[in-house]
Amino acid sequence: MPPLLLALDAPLATEPSLTGGKGATLARLRQRGFPVPDGAVVTTELFDRVTDDPAIERLRDRLERADEDDTPARRAIAADLRRAIRDRSVPADLRDALTATLPDGPYAVRSSGTSEDSPDASFAGQYETTLGVAGGDLAGAILACLASLFSDRAVAYRARNDLATAALSMAVVVQRVVDADVSGICFSADPLTGTRSVSVIDAGRGLGEAQVSGTATADTLRVDRTDGSVLAYHVGADRTDPVLTDRDATALVRIAARIEDTLGRPQDVEWAIADGEIAVLQARPITALYPVPEREPPGGDVRVYYSFGHRQGMPEAMPPLVLDIWETEVEFVREHFGLAERFGATAGGRLYIDLTAYLTSPWVRDRLVRNLDIVDRPAANALRTLSEDHPEAIASPAGPGSGGLGPLRTLRSTWPLLRAMVGSIPGSMLDSTPAATLDGIRRQYTDAGDAAIERIDAAEAPAERFTTAGRELESAIDWLLDPFYGPLLSAMLAGAALRRLVPEEADSVDALALGIEGDVVYRMTRQLGELADVARESPAVATALTDGDTPSRADLAALDGSEAFLDAFDGFLSTYGFRAIGEIDVSRPRYREDPTPLLTVVASTLETRAGTTQNDIDVALRARAGAAETRLIRAAPAPVAPLVRRLIRTHRGYLGIRELPKFALARLLAELREAALAAGDELTGRGALPDAGDVWLLTVAEVTQGLSDPRTLSGIDIAGRRREFERDRRLTPPRIITSTGYVPPQRDSEPAADRRLHGTGAAPGVVEGTATVVTDPRTQRVGRGDVLVAAYTDPGWTPLFVNAAVVTEVGGRLTHGSLVAREYGIPAVVAVDGATEALAEGSRVRVDGTNGVVEILE
Template identity: 45%
Template sequence: MTSERPFVASLGDPLATRHGRTGGKGANLARLVAADFPVPPGVCVTTAAFERLVDEATESEISTLDDLDPTATVDVAERSEAVRTTIRERGLPSAVREAISGAVEALGAETFAVRSSATAEDLPEASFAGQHETFLGVADTDVPDRVLDCMASLFTDRAVSYRLRNGVPNDDVAMAVVVQAMIEPDVAGVLFTADPVTGNRRVASVDANYGLGDTVVAGDVSPDNARVDRTTGELIAYEVGEKRRTRRTKGRGESGTETVDVPAERRTDRALTNAELTTLVDLGGRVEACLGGPQDVEWALVDGSFVVLQSRPITSLFPLPTPTPDDGALHAYLSFGHVQAMPEAMPPLVLDFWRGFFDRGVAAFVDGEDAGALGAAAGGRVYVDVTPVLRVRWLRDRFTDRISVANEPVADGLRELLRRRPEAFSEERPTAEARSVARVVRFATGEFRSVVGGLARTVVSDFVDGPPDPDEELAWVTAWGNALADELDEPTTLADRTRAVFDRLDVSRVLTEPVPRIGGHLLAAVLAGRLLRRWFPDAHAEVDALGRGFEAEVVTRMNQQLGDLADRARGSPAVLTALQRGDDLDTIATVDGGEAFVEDVEAFLQTFGHRASGEIDVSRPRWRDDPGTVLGTVRSTLEHDTAGTHVDHLSRLDREAVAAAADLDHRAARGVLGPLQRRLVDRLVRTYRGGIQLREYPKHGIAFYFAAAHDVVETAGRRLVAEGHLDHVEDVWFLREAELLAALERDGPTTVNVERRRREHDRVAVMTAPPVVTSEGETPTGAVADPDRADVLTGTPVSAGVVEGYARVVRDPTTETLAHGEILVAPSTDPGWTPLFLNAAGLVMEVGGRMTHGALVAREYGLPAVAAVEGATTFFETGDRLRIDGSQGTVERLDVE
């Protein structure tokens, strides 16, 4: 500390707005004071005082807190208490005490509010609300001691744990303390300038109680709650709370507060009038504008006027989709990740890739006309603006029905939004995007007719001429995918190859190339399956069995080869030992039998090395980049299966399919039309089985492009590291498309703060992404869980059957394994997760639907499965005994004796 840095600063001092000097709370209040907001007079004991308090020995003790495990609550509590004791025993230096006492005397109040203001709190990315001490009604002589207590509270066990979980080093923070003249309000409470429950930025939420507002903040009473439309000023709802108790200062020079009962006749009165609500919400809107973003405002009503006690950002809100619409209308966005069963956050460059995928593709469909920005990003996820479809009456129901097949919560959210806000999607108020739908439809009747025609021809051919040869189809889709990938090698410069990553693939190309062929086979299969279910309404189990046991199915090919790798390792003790040690491929190649095993692994990677877990996130390494993932799967198979298990499993499923076909044939043979019916059923069965086994082929093909794109961008990253523009190769994924191209073309440094973007990515990555979000931030949902069944979660039934077993919660398939007979509980699954299915007895997924990867594989393997089980990975724990009902869509935690 230098002598130029004061221990105490007035909230009106411009230097008090510096976060590093007065902490989050103090800096926000100083900004409000500077903008002439009504704030009680006060000062801030600055971080210079804290730095004078903490000597070198104390700093050393504080730094050891970073070594703690945040889940080791006893250790955290003991070590945190030791640090607090050290600080209290040192006491405030005399110069600091004198500065505080002088400032308190100058304020001239009877009592004071003393509030902690840490440098790591009240930030847009982490509020740290409630982690530190606040004291109300403090007598002037007690203020220095309460300041000391506030400074010590920087190391409460809850604050230390919070910092450890959020990656904030304990020695990187400091504590300032706000000291304000105490007021005695008539009413006080909290105002959220955005609805903290729904996320709607247009709706303000107010909690209010008589007296001091800490009864509301602490949850000691049931306060009044009001919800107000900020745009129109309309009172949406006002719920009167019980308000049994209130709090007030003791007064008479005595520190502290006291709780008193509210007279019975006042408890059911409204704490705020409509006029007062209007004034308060307007005040909150101005605070939001001043501080930049939705705010959690603590306020008080004194003699008919409102004052702001403190304000912090609401950090729990899911970010708004960007780019924001410019037409003033409500827009609805659905999560692309949920539809793809991959809701995890992706870095900025990947978001640009997918936004362009949608925007360029739609632009192609409307023949170059401006179709608006349909691709959007929010919270590290890709969203698609579906407003144009929802504004067309004859499309919206069909669209939501189709979406429900892929992901029921997405469809439920859209239906809930349409039910509550029908006027926002009226055809009487068309937007530019809605008009673009008409252009798409017109285009569909012209150039796009060839696509529809191709689909129709494939469907007819499958019914008339018989199903496709799966080997031929796999060869075609592999050639298509490789040709796509090869296009990235055509440009001569790295900058042009990088540009090609974003230009060569879009939704129009997918729809016009693989869809007419592979999509036609799948459509024929879906139609055949529906006809079989209608023909035999009591034979759904048999039809389900027909959809399993395909040796040619991509995922089955993958798992069979992995099983073969495990069996080869079993035949070589040296290879088996090397795998169990966790050796890499180079090391395994040196042991007896290792060379042949490595050749088999390389053959597997030649076919499947372009795949990855969460592969729509192009930044993730492919299996060929990290063969350790494949070796880990082989190791798990060796631990939990016996030789030939994978072959026996496939044979059993094939026999069940043959038996199901024979049963349907037997049923069809009944009656005078039996011979004709048998021929028709045979054709439907062959069409269904022939097409449904191709369901993963398109993704297998397009994954070649993802892998090539990953390689090009990583090459760009290595160049930028070599030129000193980036510190690490993986930093390239935190650039935007334009930034990356500019750095490559101009050979100049990038000014992007990669570390800040990483922190923002880490912050949003832990957020639960909503399936549907609006341009106002609202996250509509469908049905809620039954509160009468506390141990049951419900979701979408996607694979029939009932099974009981022990849960294994898995979040990363590359590092975790599954024992035979365990129930896999996962956020989502894609082909990278498939090897875990070899040992699973059942499947529970937080996202997904009937046609997403996990559901398809579960049905292929005959595993009971439930998708769209919100919160499953946190509600259930590894070792819980579960019962899955894949027909009813329930997952029940059973009592364990």
Template identity: 45%
Template sequence: METLEPKHLVLPLTGAATADATLTGGKGANLARLIDAGLPVPDGFCVTTAVYDRLVADAEIEALIADLEDVDPTATGRQRALAGELRDRLRERPLPADVREAIASAVDDDAVYVARSSATAEDLPSASFAGQHETELELEGLEAVLDAISACMASLFTDRAVAYRATNNVPHGDVSMAVVVQRMVDADASGVLFTADPTSGRRTVASIDAAAGLGESVVSGTVTADNVRVDRESGEILEYRVGDRDESNDGRSGDSQRGRVLSDEQVTTLVSYADAIERLFDTPQDVEWSVADGRLWVLQSRPITTLFPVPSPPPDDDALHVYYSFNHRQGMTESMPPLVADYWRRVTATTLGRVVGYDLPTGPVSTTAGGIVYMDVTPLVRSDRLSARLFASLEEVDRAAIPPLEDVRERRGDELADISLLRGVSPTRTLSTAGRLLPAVGRSILAIVRGLVSRSYEGVPRRSREWADRLAERLIRGVRGGETHRDRIRILLETYEEIAFEGVTQAFKLWNVYVYRAALKRLCPGADEEFEALGRGLRENVTTAMMLELGDVTDVARDRPAVEQALSDGRDLEEIREVEGGEAFVAAFEDFLDEYGFRAPAEIEFSRPRYREDPSPLLETVRASLETGERGDHRRRVDRLEAEAEAAIERLERRAAQAAFGSIRRRLVRPFAARYRSYLSMRETPKYALSQLLDETRHQVLAAGEYLEREGGLDDAADVWLYDFDELLSALASPAEPIDVDLDARRAEHRRNRQLRAPRVIASDGEIPRGAAADTDVDGLVGTPTSDGIAEGVARVVHDPGDAALERGEILVAPHTDPGWTPLFLNAAGLVTDVGGVMTHGSLVAREYGIPSVVAAEATREIDTGDRIRVDGIRGVVEFLEDG
């Protein structure tokens, strides 16, 4: 770093230089801005990063930092040893004479000081580093201040700070340290204020923790502080809870204030300061404060980095809106990069416009928060009739979303925006859409009638898959027909409208499923176990077919010992090709990739590699199957499930025969059951077609990124995922000129979003409603039963199917599943997911493959790999077993 002038070694806590975080760190720069804004901050000075740079300008220290940079974050022992050595070396290094002289001129021998570390990677919107570095209190005299400054400088390498940087991908050599030295406030009371409610996320409610004396006890959690919740918009004290005693009141004017740390006036003043601080930094703040002799002091302020972002763009009115996660509905809860999130935001809005007839953007909209796409369901939740229908539909796809939506409706229903579901509907577009859909509706009704009297249903799964392949091929051909990268990206955005429309028309054929299911339930009421069996062993389902074909590939390896050994050794395809029998296995594997290589785990997140790009998850599944299975296991399993379905049909026939008009009822059961199973087999073909288009979308986006890198518009082609689609189109219009987008900030934001846990439901003011907790005495988790049966086994928690293989008999515990996870089902004895429902992919495949499954919120947090658990897909319970 460039050597600074001596005047920059120590700076007062005011002025433009002090507000430069590269000189004074995050804490020092923030304090300078607070002072300049007129807020009451104790006097002091800042020892700048120039002093730290002098301390580390030593060959041995530089070598230690370089070594620390190269340590794997999982090698915690080595990491701690290097960090400890760095701390010792820095403490041993004396402060230069001119630095000591500058500090001496700023220190008053009669004052008591506090020294706070202020790193350049501290108090940032994406990483607060709260509590990672040292604070030294009650410093009297120059030598005490100097020792504290050295200790704070060395604390850049505390074990916790080093680990925090490694977790947040912050290079150790890129960070520097300053130290803020202030007069210590002899506090009568201290605490922290959050300008947003940290428990609910609501941005309009401030939360204050207050205790007598210094604030360290509040920050460290060693006392139960008073807690105050304040409505920032009205100024009303919503609640005042007194700590460490039973006495409490609601804090309204006229109530007793005995025993309280803060008066109403102090609360009001403190919140007004916090409002000003949040406006200054334009993000929710965590403010430390003290009261001394009746005067309020602001000690420091940092961004709250644990809040989930507020949906953006916000609604165009002042009323409350409530949003439901599109990602949770699709069973994919990880944060998506900006380009992918923008794609799905456009897709959901465009689908409404195309299929429902909305004249966007005035109709219901989708929005994003934390890399998750959210749908505005306010008009559905507000309406008695529509909310009942919404909750009924969620019973089958995401039951866990119902309690938070009910909570908002019951608690804040009067605040919800009074908007109609029909707002923005264009009569012209609606008529046009109806005109396009009516033929499909007519054909579907005709197919139902024809299916009753003919055997046309038998070819439905095959015809449906052929439809999907033809549609995907035609759309992809249209995309590739674009002359330029920009043309092809534009066509991609237009193409989704057609695949969405075609998917809707294809979905009309699924009416057959509901028609025949309803008919069978009328013929054989109360036969839930039989109906469960009818949905299993559907070998013509595209996902089940993929599992069977991967099992066939496994058997090719099983017949060739050298291939089996090469897989066990973890060799890649090219290495396997060289061993005896390797050519046959690789040929079979590549045939599989030709058929299914466009699929991937978390398929809707198309920035992730597809199987044809990274086949390692498939090879891991083959390897795990070889270790514990036998030849033909996969096909025998489906044969067994088909036999169970046949037995269920026979039981249904006997049940029907015992009812009134039994002979007629009995003759209807088998043909209705055959039709039900046939149409059930086609339900995943629309997504099968979509997955092919997403594969092409990924290919075109990557090609555009490489083109921009070649032309000079991007330094790294992978940064293309940080654009939205409008920005990408702009960049492609002038590929040699970088567009005005802060890619570093986008990258940091995406990294932070990936560490957050996205909620199913969020309000426009940031509140994350929870709903009522389940009431149960079970030693385990209570959730939603999604596939019948009971399984016991060792849990395997998998967040990324590319990083783990499942051994036969293990229970797969995952945040979600989609078709890309399907290979793991070959060995799973049971399934537990954080999100999903009866009709989501993992549950469907689990039922078809005869695997008990349960959806239980927080499963991946509560269950550890190696736990022995019982999955009860009948009651919806996951129990921990004592011998785990």
């Protein structure tokens, strides 16, 4: 039977399952020589004994099954649990052990939950702590700590962090109270900015109850971790003299840094000073900090990183195999264009791009920020903040070996890229039949993709197929990008020229993008609309799709008269089944594996387009584009009217190329997914993995080695990687972060009023509607008059656009969602930070896609 009481010096005391997170950490620190006061831990064995009661077990079960949204019911059950636990008694053998182990004197009695102070959640302030407890009162204080596992705030905190209650337990730390002259908290890293090179200290007189209760203001210090110097000292509002000396501050920071090194991550350290001696009262991880990107080879200078996921419109975490694939791919792209310095780095399950070399020159930095203003304005604002507040982060000594890129070095280092981008522009601009040329480029993409897939299919063994798919993805850069730049840049230049030549009709240029036949995404969305038209011809199918939850294909197949719809649906899947929601994450199922998102869109279309066919919409879009063309030509001065006609033809003829590379790439990603799943099946069959889906938790090298010799995977902690990935998924990734962990705040040039949110106007027009916050486009529907609000969108979301205005937290004028919104004439505002939180579900909003403003009406 496990012991009921363990001294902090006992070897078993470092085991969290016995002593909880707080107790195990204190024991570990004390045993490593840190100044942790004397004490002991009442182990989780007591909690197990106390809660081994049918009435308590029934209450725990009721709490576990209670509706998450029924707060009053959950609180009532939690209150009953607390009363039931406090009414229990402490065993006599524990009372005897406490008396024998702990001498007379006041004690601090602190809860220590088994999930507390973990990498997932700190539970700071959620459980019970009682100070100054005399020996005779210890039993009551201990039971109160056990009961606090079910405090209202702890129950709510677990619900927010998706932590199950059933598996949790509680220990209790009993420590001698330190008669502190000064006490407080030392953060080993800045908890607000994330900077790892700066520590922050809060300090107050005595034990700090006044600071905790809010009746007094603590002194706040910022200290440089490298040399211990105090960077800033703000004395609390109720005092004039500082409570902490610079020497004490330096000592505290050094102890906190050692604790961080011991525990492996930045820490929030509670401390006290009595008679000049420092005591460590507890330490917990600073869970809000985003991990610092890891770069190979590591550099000694401060580096500045930009989120690849935000640039791609998909900022969610990716599992290790997918992350490894993309890290390799971006380096292959870098090498393809002759860029010298490696720039990939990973953090929190995301890929980051090292921008440092492109920021040290003001000339280059200015142009980079201008580009980001178009594609990701919050990132541009963050870079401006970085250069204003921390110029040292982008400073670089002059000279050829500095790593910075001035105008000439930039031109020389990026010449292959520039040549590829601009070399074919003159020919494209002079092309008299851009639409026909685009048809040829589309066939070129199709033929190259077919050939790549044939080579992958020719590989029979899982190892060969996986390697071939990866190789084809890398070599695809040669045929994906080269035909792309000239036509796309020509379309963009033509559009910019039209805005300059006919400024009074600048808004009409966006309308030229409506209903472009050559755009593969438009074709895909149009065919989805046609599917809805077919479904409407079968009352049974239409009813099944719109009545309740979205049915499966099998459900529809059981209906009379569903044959025509299923034939059309299968035809759609044969053409577009390789696409997916969040498709750059290869671990996510493609439409041909799970067509539910498509059926959901068809259902939504049936509900919102009563009496309107897809052909009606196509005709209307082409009419709007034609009217825009007429307005531009009529408004143009007579001498430039012929040029305006040619520019319109170039702009509309080539704009359809924008999605061709991504469309072709998606085909290869689907093949790579199948190859990875086949590798997972093979590794599972050979006993190297517990489940085929665990292949996503490996790296490319591990998959390859495992297929050659499954024994190479025997030492890998798959369960640990799964937990880490789940933690990464819950993190909020910054757009810009430095190698010191600093996350620049995004100061917008147009700060939002209480009811106005500012972003980037991505598609013109003004619409009022009801906000629908979409987190899962596979199952959620967007109704007529709704405004789609999402953290991001990618090609998999496109079908939802036909029914709504769009507001996203990520994106710019040239990202996928913006282009599609303009093509459909739907107002869109992107790069609206915090939109999914600020725009409550069901609120009435006005979306101004022309000026980039979202106004909350009610």
